[in-house]
Amino acid sequence: MLCKRCQIWYNYGGDSMNNVNLTTLLLMVFIPFVFVVCIIPIVKKIAHHVGALDIPDKRKVHNKPMPRLGGLGIYMGFLLGYMIFGENTSTMNSILIGSFILLITGIIDDINPMKASHKLVGQLFAALIVVFYGNLLLNNITIFGMNITFGLFAYPITILFVLGCINCMNLIDGLDGLAAGISSIFFLTIGIIAYFQGRIGLSVVISFIMLGSTLGFLVHNFNPAKIFMGDSGSMFLGFIISIITLLGFKTIISTSIIIPLCILIVPILDTVCAILRRKLKGESIGTPDKSHFHHQFLKRNFSVKKTVLIIYLITALFSTASIIWLLVDYNIGYIIYGILMFILIIFVFKTDIIFEHKKKKKESGVK
Numbered sequence: 001m002l003c004k005r006c007q008i009w010y011n012y013g014g015d016s017m018n019n020v021n022l023t024t025l026l027l028m029v030f031i032p033f034v035f036v037v038c039i040i041p042i043v044k045k046i047a048h049h050v051g052a053l054d055i056p057d058k059r060k061v062h063n064k065p066m067p068r069l070g071g072l073g074i075y076m077g078f079l080l081g082y083m084i085f086g087e088n089t090s091t092m093n094s095i096l097i098g099s100f101i102l103l104i105t106g107i108i109d110d111i112n113p114m115k116a117s118h119k120l121v122g123q124l125f126a127a128l129i130v131v132f133y134g135n136l137l138l139n140n141i142t143i144f145g146m147n148i149t150f151g152l153f154a155y156p157i158t159i160l161f162v163l164g165c166i167n168c169m170n171l172i173d174g175l176d177g178l179a180a181g182i183s184s185i186f187f188l189t190i191g192i193i194a195y196f197q198g199r200i201g202l203s204v205v206i207s208f209i210m211l212g213s214t215l216g217f218l219v220h221n222f223n224p225a226k227i228f229m230g231d232s233g234s235m236f237l238g239f240i241i242s243i244i245t246l247l248g249f250k251t252i253i254s255t256s257i258i259i260p261l262c263i264l265i266v267p268i269l270d271t272v273c274a275i276l277r278r279k280l281k282g283e284s285i286g287t288p289d290k291s292h293f294h295h296q297f298l299k300r301n302f303s304v305k306k307t308v309l310i311i312y313l314i315t316a317l318f319s320t321a322s323i324i325w326l327l328v329d330y331n332i333g334y335i336i337y338g339i340l341m342f343i344l345i346i347f348v349f350k351t352d353i354i355f356e357h358k359k360k361k362k363e364s365g366v367k
Contacts, residue, residue, distance in 0.1 A: 025195065028085050028208035029215070032077035036216025043073040044220075044227050052110040054228050066225065068110050070217055071233025075103050077213030078206075078240070085205055092202065094134025095243055098126035102166070102239050106232025119231065120163075126239060127162040131155060136246040162242040164271070165264075169238030170231060171274060172267040175294050175304050176223035179267075180214050181312050183237045186263050187211035189319040190244060193259070196327055203247035210240055223305040259322045262337060266293055266311055269344060273353045280355055296351040314340075 047053065047067030054068040078099070086092060105122030108114060130136045138158045140149040150157050173179035187207045194204040214237070220226045229237075245260040261268060270293040278287050297307040317340055325333025348354060 022195075024085070025191070025200075025208055028081060028205065029212035031084060032081040032209050032212035033216040035080050036073050036077035036213050037219050039076055040070065040073045040217060040220045040227060043067075043069055046072070047110075047227070050111055052107070052230065054230070066228050068228035068230035069107065069232060070221060070227045070229035071103065071106050071110075071231070071236050074210075074213045074217050074229065074233050075099065075236055077216055078209055078236075081209030081212065082206075085209065087202070089202075091134045091136065091247075094130045094136070095206075095240075097133070098129040098243075099236055099239055101126045101129070102235045103232055106230060106235050110230035110232050119235075123163055123166050123235065123239075124159070126166075127159045130162065130243060130246075131158050136243065138246060158246070161246075162239065165242035165245070166235050166238035168264065168267040168271045169241065170234040171271050171292065172294075173229060173234040174292055175308050176225035177218055177221050178294060178308050178311060179234050179237060180218045180221050180229060181308060182264070182267060182315050183241065184211055184214045184218060185312065185315045185319055186241055186260070187214065187244075189259075189263055189322060192323060193326055201247065203244045206240065206247070207244055210237075210244075223308060259326065262318045262322050263315065265318050265340075265344070266315055269293065269348070270353075273348065277354050291352055293353060296347075296353055299352070314344075 044067045047069035050069075052067060052069040053065040055065050082092070082096070101122055105114075105119055109119060132155075136158065137154045138150065138161055139154045140147060169179055169183065172182065187210045190207040191204060191211060194200060194207070217229065217233070221229065241260070241264065274289075274292060275285055277291055278285055278289070294307050294311060297310060298304070302310070318337075321333050321336035321340060324336065
């Protein structure tokens with residue numbers, strides 16, 4: 001028996017396909033996983049050959065040049081999974097075209113860093129394709145009993161949503177395995193929810209394929225990393241996350257937005273805080289710095305590995321709350337959400353993620 005909210009989601013859920021057994025779902029993960037694990041060493045050689053290297057500087061955590069074309073390996077795993085398990089539809093074609101544009105944009109940036117405005121052009125083209133050709137729109141949401149219909153504003157809102165997801169993952173990609181791990185937890189959570197609801201659609205097929213591809217990359221990317229995903233990977237992951245959200249949760253209830261946003265709370269919070277921090281300093285939004293969410297743990301002498309594992313844990317806790325909220329009891333889910341959000345808010349005000357504390361300003365002045 002499904003809980004009331006699950007049944008509502010089931011009745012109104014967007015994309016549906018024929019029943020897929022557990023063995024097929026596991027193969028969706030296993031085949032891309034093995035393929036990406038095997039292809040990444042070749043991608044590393046390509047990165048060295050074309051000069052796609054991340055050179056250390058005062059803002060970087062690593063201390064030696066690192067290949068950063070890992071997104072190509074993740075994308076190839078995604079393509080292989082699609083060829084085996086996917087279906088040819090106009091929606092899927094728009095996803096393939098949009099993701100290819102982002103991949104090329106990211107590869108160019110990985111080889112020769114581009115201006116943020118130039119990358120935004122590629123991101124915008126990808127978003128426009130899935131919105132107007134793929135017809136993926138965030139038409140309406142229901143929050144606290146109120147149904148909000150966007151009408152013509154659905155187009156710019158959806159485009160901004162896609163761009164927001166792309167750049168959230170791009171900003172959080174600052175430590176070995178961080179973006180890949182957060183993405184993997186997202187894909188796994190969506191897969192678990194869909195499996196227990198007994199509803200397998202395009203969004204879930206993509207989730208399982210991406211879970212395998214991202215985990216395969218994580219074998220080479222977890223600390224100490226042998227390769228970085230680069231913008232080719234972080235932008236692609238953000239794009240796919242936005243697509244899965246639009247495909248699988250474009251319903252008339254609040255789960256359409258709440259679940260993905262809560263699973264991705266760390267990159268979203270990091271992005272919002274980065275914008276506020278830079279605006280308060282009078283800097284451009286795109287100005288790089290070392291005050292991101294993960295940097296706050298590093299400043300407190302946590303190792304890179306421990307910092308990444310802590311953020312994994314935070315993401316996993318929010319994912320668990322989402323599963324409980326939707327599949328078990330929404331009251332318990334709300335309580336867990338509230339506790340976790342309270343802890344995060346305290347963390348924000350106790351650290352320098354938005355503004356520097358006076359004590360640290362004085363110390364830096366003495367030096």
